Amino acid sequence: xxxxxxxxxxxxxxxxxxxxxxxxxxxxxxxxxxxxxxxxxxxxxxxxxxxxxxxxxxxxxxxxxxxxxxxxxxxxxxxxxxxxxxxxxxxxxxxxxxxxxxxxxxxxxxxxxxxxxxxxxxxxxxxxxxxxxxxxx
Numbered sequence: 001x002x003x004x005x006x007x008x009x010x011x012x013x014x015x016x017x018x019x020x021x022x023x024x025x026x027x028x029x030x031x032x033x034x035x036x037x038x039x040x041x042x043x044x045x046x047x048x049x050x051x052x053x054x055x056x057x058x059x060x061x062x063x064x065x066x067x068x069x070x071x072x073x074x075x076x077x078x079x080x081x082x083x084x085x086x087x088x089x090x091x092x093x094x095x096x097x098x099x100x101x102x103x104x105x106x107x108x109x110x111x112x113x114x115x116x117x118x119x120x121x122x123x124x125x126x127x128x129x130x131x132x133x134x135x136x137x
Contacts, residue, residue, distance in 0.1 A: 022054070045119060052096075052120035059097050059123070071099065079103045087111040094118055098127025105131060 040047050055062070063071050078100060084090065086109030092101050095116035105114055118124050 049119050049121075052118070053122040056097060056120060056122035056126050059126070060099065063099070075100050075103045079107060084108060084112075089113040090115070092116045095127055096120075096123045098130040101127060102130055 042048060042051075052059075067074070082090075082104075084104065084107040086107070088108055089112065090104050090108065092098075092104065092114065095101055095118045098116060101114055101116055105112075108114060116124060116127050118127070
């Protein structure tokens with residue numbers, strides 16, 4: 001029995017690798033900055049917004065790759081642990097591209113409410129795109 005099966009096509013692997021290299025370059029640039037100034041560092045909300053806006057297109061493939069495919073299982077476990085019921089209200093803080101929200105929305109039913117919040121407009125755009133087909137059913 002296979003407990004974990006990962007299927008990656010060439011494009012996904014290449015995109016994930018490019019995203020990792022881009023993030024690594026940003027981290028190296030950050031480390032070379034003089035200490036004492038939070039501008040352009042992970043403590044700076046503007047820096048984080050740019051970082052996650054730039055990584056929104058690659059966030060899911062990189063997340064799936066670096067978690068060895070476990071991220072989907074973790075999301076399902078979070079939804080199960082939350083014991084959601086139809087009509088519940090859920091706040092998904094730091095929602096990213098909506099991976100957890102996609103798992104949650106099915107549990108809420110038509111009377112439920114799901115609010116996504118993220119620092120990155122591009123992440124919220126990706127979440128809207130991901131949830132669009134689910135919400136139109």
